[in-house]
Amino acid sequence: MEKRLPLILFFSIFVFLSVNFNLVFAQNLNQEQKIQILLWAEKEAFPGFVWNEEEKNLDLKKNENALPVNRLKKTAPFFVQGMLYGWKVEYTPYDKARGVKEYLNFEPVQELTQSELNSIQYKNPAFKDDRLYCRVEFDRSEFQQNLYKSWQTVKNPRIRGVGYGKLQDGFAGIEQACAEAIKNAIREYWRAQIKNKPKEIESRLLICCAPVIGVEAGRYRVMLDFFMETDRILNYEMF
Numbered sequence: 001m002e003k004r005l006p007l008i009l010f011f012s013i014f015v016f017l018s019v020n021f022n023l024v025f026a027q028n029l030n031q032e033q034k035i036q037i038l039l040w041a042e043k044e045a046f047p048g049f050v051w052n053e054e055e056k057n058l059d060l061k062k063n064e065n066a067l068p069v070n071r072l073k074k075t076a077p078f079f080v081q082g083m084l085y086g087w088k089v090e091y092t093p094y095d096k097a098r099g100v101k102e103y104l105n106f107e108p109v110q111e112l113t114q115s116e117l118n119s120i121q122y123k124n125p126a127f128k129d130d131r132l133y134c135r136v137e138f139d140r141s142e143f144q145q146n147l148y149k150s151w152q153t154v155k156n157p158r159i160r161g162v163g164y165g166k167l168q169d170g171f172a173g174i175e176q177a178c179a180e181a182i183k184n185a186i187r188e189y190w191r192a193q194i195k196n197k198p199k200e201i202e203s204r205l206l207i208c209c210a211p212v213i214g215v216e217a218g219r220y221r222v223m224l225d226f227f228m229e230t231d232r233i234l235n236y237e238m239f
Helices: 005-028 067-084 114-118 142-153 171-191
Strands: 034-042 087-092 103-108 121-128 131-139 158-166 200-207 212-216 219-234
Touching: 034 067, 067 114, 067 121, 067 131, 067 171, 067 200, 087 171, 103 171, 142 219, 158 171, 171 200, 171 219
Parallel strands: none
Antiparallel strands: 034 131, 087 103, 087 200, 121 131, 158 219, 200 219, 212 219
């Protein structure tokens, strides 16, 4: 046992530093002019995956059909859209006494255009620990910068949620984790604000800083920070 303690301690410190490095990266970047997200995807065997890990300049276009590249190019637009225009959210809290099941639906406020999709930049791809990492960047237009600033200046609360999704589901697992993060962020905020559980909450959320994506207990762990604008709260008329 004594011989294993240093190894366990080293591993714990490594995990702590890795998580906090990503958190600092996400929280400290100014996202007003340029969206910047650190993303990764598992490197798995796939036909046509021809990279050598010692290559210094990895060519994403040459390997666009490779599974990790495909996942990155699904994940990046998903988060860029959430940071540019946000999501419309409908949430029904669970109510045991009334027999109401919890329900959540979220969808884009505005889809990315083809031009916007083409403007997403994938920089500095690199392999590390059987993962393909890259920095995703998107330059906001003047209109998009003003839109972001309007979310900051209007008195919209800033909320945070953490969610989990199945690692084996790939991008669908990330979507699942984001849905849970949205639900938890809205639920925890309103629990502290209103006494009686509402029937339904309609909101718009804008991701205000880079998402933090990690792995915990074999699942994706996604932490998201939002600006929230509440469109409607529908209360029960009677018990």
